[in-house]
Every structure is written in structure tokens, then in C-alpha cells.
Amino acid sequence: MKQFFFFLFLAFSSTSIGQKVSIQFISTVDIDERIQLPKVAKDSIGVLKISQQLIDQYRENSYLTASIDSIIFRTKDNAIVFFYVGDQFNWSQLGKGNISDEALSKVNFRENIYFNRPFRGNETSLFLEGLLEYYENNGYPFAQVNLIVKEIEEEGLIADLNVMKGPEYKIDSIIINGDSKVGERYLYNYIGLKPGGLYNESLINDIGNRLDEIPFLSQTQPYEVQFFEDQSKVILYLKKKPASRFDGILGVLTNEETGKIDLTGNIELNLKNAIGKGEAFDLEWRKLIGETQNLKIHLNYPFLFNTPFGIDAGFELYKRDTLFLDVSFKLGLQYVFKGYDYLQVFLKNNSSRRLGSTSTSSTPILDLPPYADYQSVLYGIEYNKEKLNYRYNPQKGYQLNINTSTGKKNIQPIVSLQESNPAVYADIPLKSNLFQGKVEASYYIPIAKRSVIKLRNQMAFLYNEALFDNELFRIGGIKTIRGFDEESIFASSYIIGTLEYRFILDKNSSIYAFSDGGYYEKTNSTINDTPIGFGVGMNFQTGAGIFSINYAVGKQFDNPIDFRASKIHFGFVNFF
Numbered sequence: 404m405k406q407f408f409f410f411l412f413l414a415f416s417s418t419s420i421g422q423k424v425s426i427q428f429i430s431t432v433d434i435d436e437r438i439q440l441p442k443v444a445k446d447s448i449g450v451l452k453i454s455q456q457l458i459d460q461y462r463e464n465s466y467l468t469a470s471i472d473s474i475i476f477r478t479k480d481n482a483i484v485f486f487y488v489g490d491q492f493n494w495s496q497l498g499k500g501n502i503s504d505e506a507l508s509k510v511n512f513r514e515n516i517y518f519n520r521p522f523r524g525n526e527t528s529l530f531l532e533g534l535l536e537y538y539e540n541n542g543y544p545f546a547q548v549n550l551i552v553k554e555i556e557e558e559g560l561i562a563d564l565n566v567m568k569g570p571e572y573k574i575d576s577i578i579i580n581g582d583s584k585v586g587e588r589y590l591y592n593y594i595g596l597k598p599g600g601l602y603n604e605s606l607i608n609d610i611g612n613r614l615d616e617i618p619f620l621s622q623t624q625p626y627e628v629q630f631f632e633d634q635s636k637v638i639l640y641l642k643k644k645p646a647s648r649f650d651g652i653l654g655v656l657t658n659e660e661t662g663k664i665d666l667t668g669n670i671e672l673n674l675k676n677a678i679g680k681g682e683a684f685d686l687e688w689r690k691l692i693g694e695t696q697n698l699k700i701h702l703n704y705p706f707l708f709n710t711p712f713g714i715d716a717g718f719e720l721y722k723r724d725t726l727f728l729d730v731s732f733k734l735g736l737q738y739v740f741k742g743y744d745y746l747q748v749f750l751k752n753n754s755s756r757r758l759g760s761t762s763t764s765s766t767p768i769l770d771l772p773p774y775a776d777y778q779s780v781l782y783g784i785e786y787n788k789e790k791l792n793y794r795y796n797p798q799k800g801y802q803l804n805i806n807t808s809t810g811k812k813n814i815q816p817i818v819s820l821q822e823s824n825p826a827v828y829a830d831i832p833l834k835s836n837l838f839q840g841k842v843e844a845s846y847y848i849p850i851a852k853r854s855v856i857k858l859r860n861q862m863a864f865l866y867n868e869a870l871f872d873n874e875l876f877r878i879g880g881i882k883t884i885r886g887f888d889e890e891s892i893f894a895s896s897y898i899i900g901t902l903e904y905r906f907i908l909d910k911n912s913s914i915y916a917f918s919d920g921g922y923y924e925k926t927n928s929t930i931n932d933t934p935i936g937f938g939v940g941m942n943f944q945t946g947a948g949i950f951s952i953n954y955a956v957g958k959q960f961d962n963p964i965d966f967r968a969s970k971i972h973f974g975f976v977n978f979f
Contacts, residue, residue, distance in 0.1 A: 424450055424476075427483045428457065435464065450474060450482045457486060465491045465521040492522045495559035500551065502564045506537045512564075522560060538568060542601035544635075545569035572602040575634035583620040583641040589681040590639070592706045593617070595741035602635050606741075610637070613742055616794045618646035618948075619676040646675035648948075667691055681705050691889075693724040705739055713737045715747060722758075727774045727873040729755045735785070743794070747785040751808060754778040755873045756815075771827050773927070775871040776815040779837050783808025795949055796911050796942065797847045798855050807840040812867060812874075831869045838866040853908075857915075859901035863894075870895055870927040879934075881972035884919045886936025886957025888970065897923035911944035917955075934959045938969070950974070 424444045428434055438460045444450045454471050461469035468489035475483045497517035499507055510533040531548050538546035547567045554561040574596050577587050591597060594613055595606045610626050620641045627638040650671045672686040682704045689697040698720040705713035715735040722728045735749030756776045784807060791800035814833045821828060841863040848856040861883060863876055872893050880889035883899055899921030905913045920935035938955030951974040958964050 424480050424482050426450055426453060427481075428486065429483060430486050430488055432488050435461070437464065444482075447476070447482070450484070454484050454486070457484070461488060463524045465493065465523065467492045467522065467524075492555075493559035494518065494520045494522055494562075495556060496561045497550075498563040500563035500565045502534060502548075502566055506534055506566075509537050510534055519559065534564070534566065536605070538566060539602075539604035540606075541603070542571045542573065543568045544572055544602050544604055544630075570633060572630060572633055572635045574598055574600050574602060575631070575636050578636055578638045579641055580638065581623060581641040581643075583643045584676060584679040585617070585620055585641065585681065586679050588709050589679075589706060592709075592711060592739065593681065593742065596637065607637070610639075612793060614639070614641070616742070617681075618644070620644050646673070647677065648673050694722065695724050696720075696722045703737075705737070711739050713739060715749070723873070725758050727755055727757050729753070729873060743787060743789045745785075745787050747787075749783050749785065749808075751781045751783060751810075752778070753781070753874070757873075771820065771831070772817075773872040775873065776817075777812055777871070777874065778815075779810055779812040779874075781808040781810035781837065781839065783839075791847070793910070796907065796913055798907060799847050799849045801847070802843075802845040804843045805841070809836065809838050811835070812837040814869070835868050838864075840864050853906055855905040855907065855913075857901065857903040857905060857917075859903070860898070861901075861921075862896075862898040864896040866895075872927070875925065875927075878923065881951075881953060881974045884921065884934055884936045884957065885917065885938060885940075885953050885972055886919070886955035886970055887934065887959070889972075892923065892934070892959075893925055894923035895926045897921055909944075911949050912942055914941045915939065917953075919955075932960055940972075 424447060426442050426444060428440075438457065440453055440457055440460075444453055451474070454474060458469050458471060466489050468487070470487050470489075472485040472487055475485070477483065494517040497514065499512065499514065502512075510530060512530075527550070531550070535546060535548045538548070546569055549565050550562045551565045552560060552562045576598055577590055577594075577596065579585070579587065579590070594610055596603070607628060611622070614620070614622055614626075621644045623640045623642050626640070629636045629638065648671070650669075668688075668690045670686075670688045672684075674684040676682065677684070683702070685699070685701040687697075687699045691697070698718075700718040702716045703713065707713055713736075715733075715737045717731075717733040719731040720729070721731075731751065731753045733749055733751040735747045737745050737747040739745045754777070755774070757772065757774045786803075786805045788803045789800070791797040791802065812835050814831065816828055816833060841861075843859070843861045845857060845859040848858070850856055865874070865876065867874075875893040875895055876897065877890035877892070878884060878894055878897055878899070879887035879891040884892075899919060901917060901919050903915050903917040905915040907913050916937075916939050918935065918937040920933065922931065922933050924931045934957060936955045936957040938953060940951060940953035940955075942949050942951045944950075951972075953972040953974070954969060955972065956964055956966055956969045
């Protein structure tokens with residue numbers, strides 16, 4: 404019968420290719436309603452594929468003996484598929500066999516849940532893959548996991564889990580071929596491999612992606628893994644890549660208030676791996692319109708004394724025109740898990756003073772100004788987690804950063820105001836507690852080969868009994884809500900959502916359309932609003948990094964959308 408079916412199929416396949424064929428399925432039982440299959444095939448080969456899909460679905464639903472009996476072509480465009488369903492099989496017993504208890508706990512295995520439960524092929528395959536992954540990540544790269552069927556009885560299957568572990572391997576060393584200045588110890592900690600540690604398949608498979616994210620080196624060819632008895636060596640082919648840079652931009656703008664010409668500018672200095680320890684030093688100075696200036700300095704030194712601990716320090720000076728001057732210093736101790744995953748504890752000192760007058764000035768001030776002379780000392784903790792397929796132009800994965808701190812704030816009162824109007828500070832605590840928190844999460848969803856949906860949420864809060872404008876968050880611009888001037892919105896709390904469609908052009912380039920929208924409050928002046936911004940943008944690779952440009956239109960309060968007030972935002976990622 405099988406020989407007849409095969410001959411009959413071949414006879415018709417030579418004449419029916421290119422013609423649509425209607426299919427009729429016939430069995431001793433009705434087709435399961437859960438099984439949805441097309442009733443028309445492109446040709447006779449399509450009939451065979453659809454028939455096999457039918458059997459695969461039955462087997463997935465516990466009918467392990469389901470099979471095709473025969474396929475008969477009445478005409479060139481009509482086929483009858485006779486198939487056998489058989490009995491539905493359940494698990495009668497699935498024993499742990501020789502699998503370790505630790506491995507079973509990692510895949511949440513419990514023997515009792517496999518009693519009188521339908522056998523699911525795909526579910527079982529995923530379960531076995533989870534066990535195999537455990538062994539591959541714990542020193543057994545050549546492990547094999549399978550089922551040993553002991554008995555098939557009327558009540559169901561009786562089987563045991565079985566692993567053939569093979570030899571255990573440990574990491575002997577990382578061998579670097581090429582002229583890169585990076586140290587072995589840095590790579591051990593960054594990749595997550597340790598000399599003498601057990602072989603880990605998932606970390607090994609991730610080496611290529613992780614190396615691509617290091618700005619000061621590149622791979623000349625894929626890495627290799629060599630096995631020697633009970634040891635394995637990872638061989639990397641690396642060359643140094645310029646990552647440090649110095650850039651400067653000078654601009655000329657007309658001040659809308661004074662009508663005078665203002666010079667604006669931006670200077671950036673980025674030093675990466677200058678001493679071969681994976682360290683980074685960044686300096687950025689911005690001169691905006693008017694007298695507004697911003698200076699940022701950041702130092703990150705990872706893996707001190709070959710430990711997971713590192714130093715993260717920052718200094719920022721922000722001068723808001725002729726209104727106030729902010730100075731901030733942060734010192735953090737960072738524990739790096741691997742890659743860009745870390746936990747950090749930090750101390751942050753903020754101070755601000757008003758410009759144009761001092762706390763001892765005799766100039767009469769009748770009302771409490773929106774800016775205060777204050778100092779705060781905060782103690783905080785920060786957690787960062789990234790799981791992306793590629794950090795600089797991701798197509799799938801997520802990012803999460805949580806930052807929270809608390810401390811004390813001291814206000815220096817304005818002497819002249821305090822003398823002329825003592826009651827003005829009656830409801831203002833000069834010493835108080837300060838709480839601050841920030842969360843940022845991004846999620847990338849691939850929807851087609853080069854199409855990605857990016858979802859992002861940013862939220863932050865600042866709590867204190869008496870908040871002034873010069874201690875609030877400053878939002879707006881390329882990093883928060885596009886379509887608004889950089890840091891033009893003062894907020895004591897905010898939540899911002901982003902929906903973005905990206906089309907990937909190449910590894911470091913993409914074009915996208917986006918919408919940013921959110922809600923913010925300014926509690927010290929009872930202001931709240933739901934600003935939105937939307938537009939298009941592009942990331943493209945340059946010799947020094949990834950340059951981005953965004954065109955966006957913003958809407959705030961009850962103002963109509965005005966395309967004449969659109970903004971162009973520029974950004975730069977220097978591969979660190």
C-alpha cells in the first residue's frame with residue numbers, strides 16, 4: 404500500500420506542479436476543531452506538506468501514533484488525504500532519572516505534575532532544551548539530554564530523564580591575537596568568563612556581540628574555542644580601534660529678547676582605554692543662548708584590583724543665564740555583574756545659588772523668588788540591566804535603569820528678605836528631608852526582518868516640603884520629549900512614554916518615526932501639563948561614532964500644533 408501511495412504521488416506530482424489542488428481530509432474520527440489547515444495547496448508538493456502539518460499538530464496534541472495512510476488524487480486539482488489519528492497518550496510517569504536535583508530545580512521540574520497529564524511534544528522539547536542548556540552552561544559543552552521510554556501502557560507513557568554529560572571543561576585562559584591594548588583581566592570581567600571557572604555556553608555564544616560593543620577594539624575574525632582534555636581556551640582576534648576624540652562646534656544665534664548676536668558652542672573630549680584598563684574619561688562643555696552654560700565631567704574606572712568593583716565619578720556645573728548656578732558632584736562605587744549590568748551605591752552633593760544678588764545683600768526683596776540658595780547631600784543606589792542583541796542599534800531586548808536617593812537639604816535664607824518680611828519663611832523649612840527617584844525602561848520588539856518597535860518609559864519624582872525651580876528636573880529635548888528646547892521644562896515629577904517605529908538600514912544606521920508624550924507636575928507653582936512631540940529621525944554611522952538627527956514638533960498646554968516652531972535635535976554616540 405505504501406509503495407502504491409508513493410508511486411501514485413510521484414505520478415501526479417510531475418503533472419500537477421503549478422496547479423492549485425483542493426484537499427479533502429478523511430479519517431475515522433472528525434478533525435479536531437483546534438487544528439486549522441488550508442484546504443487548498445499550490446501543487447501536489449504543497450498537499451504533502453499540509454498533510455504533514457496535520458500529523459504534526461495531532462502529535463503535538465498527544466496523538467503520538469497519528470499518521471498519513473494514503474493520498475489519492477482524483478484529478479489534477481483534487482486530492483483526498485486518508486489519515487489515522489489513533490489514541491491520545493498521557494504521561495503516566497516521568498522520573499528524574501540521572502538528572503541532578505539542581506538541574507531539575509532550574510527548569511521547575513516536579514514529578515507529580517507529569518501524572519495523568521497529556522503528552523505535549525513541543526512542551527517536552529522545550530523542557531529538554533532547558534535541561535541541556537543548564538548542563539552546557541555548567542561545564543558540559545557536549546552534553547546530551549533525552550528520554551528513556553520504559554513502557555507504553557494503556558494509562559500512558561512511563562519514562563525517565565537521561566543525561567550523557569560527557570567530559571567536564573573549565574576555562575583555562577583567553578588568548579588575544581592582534582595589536583589591541585586591552586588587558587586580559589578586563590575582558591574576563593567584561594565577558595563574564597573566569598580562569599578556572601566552568602565552561603559556559605551562553606557566555607561563549609555572546610562573545611561576538613559583547614566585543615562589538617567595546618568602542619576601542621574590533622574583531623578581525625570570529626573568536627575560536629579550543630578544547631584540551633578538561634580545559635578550554637578562548638582565542639580572540641582583536642585590533643585596536645580609535646575611540647578617543649576631541650570635537651568642537653561654534654554657532655552664531657540672534658537673541659530674541661535683546662536682538663544681539665550670541666555665540667554658542669559645544670566642546671567634547673572623550674578618552675577611552677588610554678591606559679589599557681577599559682576606563683573612560685568624558686568632558687563636555689556647552690554654551691547655549693544668553694549666558695547659559697553647562698560643564699559635565701565623568702570618569703569610570705572598572706574592575707579595580709581585578710575585582711568586579713569600579714569607581715564612577717561625575718562633576719557638573721550648570722549656569723542658567725543670569726538666574727542661578729548649580730554645582731553637582733557624585734562619587735559612586737560600582738559592582739559590575741557583566742557587560743553593562745551593574746549595581747552602584749553613591750554619594751551626591753548638590754548646591755545652587757542665585758546670581759545677581761547674595762544672601763547678605765541689602766537690596767530690598769519683597770517676595771520669595773523662585774530660586775533658592777541651597778545645598779543637599781544625597782545617598783543613593785542605582786541598578787542597570789541590559790539584555791540587547793546589539794547595544795547601539797538594537798532589534799530586540801530591553802534596558803532598565805533604576806536610580807533612587809535620599810538625604811538632607813539646607814536652605815540659606817535671603818537676609819534682606821528675612822529682615823523685611825520675617826513671615827515669608829514661616830512655612831519654609833530651612834532644613835528638611837529630600838527624596839528622589841528615576842526609572843527608565845526601553846523594550847525593542849522585532850516585527851519584521853528590519854522593522855522594530857521601540858517602547859520607552861521614563862518617570863521621575865522629587866519630594867520635599869519646599870521645592871524651588873533651580874532644584875527641579877529639566878526635561879525637553881532629544882533625551883526626553885523631542886519637539887521642545889533642551890531642558891526647557893521644569894518639573895518636580897514626570898512620566899514620559901515613547902512609541903517609535905525603526906527601520907534598520909545596517910548595523911549602526913536606522914530611520915524612524917516617533918511620538919513622545921507624557922505628564923508632568925511642577926508642585927511649587929501648581930503647574931501640570933501633558934506635552935507631546937512627534938516627528939522623524941535618522942541614525943547613521945560616522946568615523947567617530949553614531950550621529951543622530953531628529954525633526955520634531957511639540958505641543959504644550961492648549962497651544963495648537965505649529966510646524967513653524969518645529970525643532971531639530973542632534974545627538975552623538977561615541978561607542979561607549
